[in-house]
Amino acid sequence: MAKRIDVSGLSAFYGSHKAIDDISMTIEPRSVTAFIGPSGCGKSTFLRTLNRMHEVTPGGRVEGKVMLDDENLYGSGVDPVAVRRTVGMVFQRPNPFPTMSIFDNVAAGLRLNGSYKKSELKEIVERSLKGANLWNEVKDRLNKPGSGLSGGQQQRLCIARAIAVEPQVLLMDEPCSALDPISTLAIEDLIGELKERFTIVIVTHNMQQAARVSDRTAFFNLAAVGKPGKLIEIDETERIFSNPSVQATEDYISGRFG
Amino acid sequence: MTAVTDRPTVASGGAPLPVSLKQARLPRWAPPVIALVAAGAGCGIGLGAGLDSTIQWGLIAAALFVLGTYVLSAAVEGGRQAKDRLATSMVWTSFLLAVIPLASLLWETVARGIKVLNVYFLSHSMGTLPDALPGGGIYHAIIGTLEQVGLATLIAAPIGLLTAIYLVEYGRGRFAKTVTFFVDVMTGIPSIVAGLFILSVWILILGFGPSGFAGAMALAILMMPVVVRSTEEMLKLVPNELREASLALGVPKWRTILKVVLPTSLGGITTGVMLAIARITGETAPVLLLVWGAKTINNNPFDGAQQSLPLYVFQQWQIGTDAAYDRAWGAALVLIAFVMILNLVARGIARWKAPKTHR
DSSP: OOOOEEEEEEEEEETTEEEEEEEEEEEOTTSEEEEEOOTTSSHHHHHHHTTTOGGGSTTEEEEEEEEETTEETTSTTOOHHHHHHHEEEEOSSOOOOTTSBHHHHHHHHHHTTSOOOHHHHHHHHHHHHHHTTOHHHHTTOTTSBGGGSOHHHHHHHHHHHHHHTOOSEEEEESTTTTSOHHHHHHHHHHHHHHTTTSEEEEEOSOHHHHHHHOSEEEEEEESSTTSOEEEEEEEEHHHHHHSOSSHHHHHHHTTOOO | OOOOOOOOOBOTTSSBOOOOSOOOOOOTTHHHHHHHHHHHHHHHHHHHHTOOOHHHHHHHHHHHHHHHHHHHHHHHTOHHHHHHHHHHHHHHHHHHHHHHHHHHHHHHHHHHHTTTOSHHHHHOOOTTOOTTSSOOOSHHHHHHHHHHHHHHHHHHHHHHHHHHHIIIIIOOHHHHHHHHHHHHHHHTOOHHHHHHHHIIIIIIISOOOOBHHHHHHHHHHHHHHHHHHHHHHHHHHSOHHHHHHHHHTTOOHHHHIIIIIHHHHHHHHHHHHHHHHHHHHTOOHHHHHHTBOOSSOOOOTTSBOBOOHHHHHHHHHHHOSHHHHHHHHHHHHHHHHHHHHHHHHHHHHHHHHSOOOOO
């Protein structure tokens, strides 16, 4: 199920502007890797290069290699659509499809990709909603619109939607930044359960959250506004937060910067 | 004008007291009273000066109302409130000025058109009836309008929709800009020019005769840019996050557009198309050039002259007898009702299809 990601020499551009510069790292399967760093340092951009969502942005362009086990995501003949089926994504703001019911939202990825039997769909939807710890809250109103749920529920609905297509890797772009502490806790618990099955990469501005949920942490920084973001270091979360090997990391984590 | 409260005063020590949040206000009944007084004064001045036109009376009253409100408010409430009242009274006056023609038009049409409006009128054509005599009907014109507008929609709606999808979802760079520019230019084409264009290509060069289809093509030219513009705006309103959410699930772009973007904006798109239909339904010039008008029923829009409602109104008016005038007003009433029903249907669909946010 879960796959290892090997990134080497990756740079991403918006038009002629270089957003991230020469990043190399390994993301272990069945683990949670957290990306931390100041705003604008390219964490989200880097995350989006991992399932080829970066090129959806007009002018978006990528150089370098991203190996998913032994396949290069940016190799010639690789279909971005197939990549995105393998590497799922959860966004910062919950974005359920407003025209679809809760059931249809979870089934969307499957239904829009092929034909499934009704009974098969029901089973997958139930499994995904249970996987996202949302089943008990919505099982009686699966036909109601998904946008009627609370923010935290909507975000879990989006997670259910992402895991329904059985990806190998799950990318999460600040999944809790729009949520209250209780919903955040629910999602952090969920991340802990999901890492048994998926490779998880999470971008967060909340360092406690990174410390709580992740096994490994990567710190990104940029030299100045307008300069590309760089990977400063990546290590076991415990080491990053107790004894980082780069001074800049320690400064950022302890609040001494700027 | 009794609701004057105390102004903040200065204490004996010279330091200002805490400023009160309460202010002198005109009572709620002041604006309607001023309006009544202004109306009375307007009529009085009109009568006294011997002005013939009641419109002049109304304008005098409106000016008096705006002025009176301002002066009174400035005296009681102070400058800022007076400006607020001035803006409010101008908005109301403009609103009434805008509504009066609409209301009187509706009133006139209904009052004159209702006389001849009955089942016979709706279900019979003019046939061989001499123009000057009463009787006859508009069945042939209704059929013509429905077929011509229907065909025009069948041509213009798909092309317009696809163009808008291209512009919003795919179009980048010079070509998209060119398309946008020409759509803008097309929006300004006078209907007679669209009619002349089809006339020269379809009838003069290709040698076809007049038909409902020829008219429909001209109407489609007029309708297309409206559909493109409104659909474009609606598609732009769809949040990018929804597109990304769908793409991130591994859904191809074309399915994302078909299953996520279009359903989300369907209400608005339908409204836009309906309004475009309403706009071309009243076009007379291209129909006059290309469909010619007929007195009998012609169900086939691809062969021979047809009638249409606006053209029928025009032709009856030209005949000039009382019976023809009545028929013209009746047809105009049916035309207005048709457009209004279309608008209502559009609103209904928009509300029904709008993304549901309630719990």
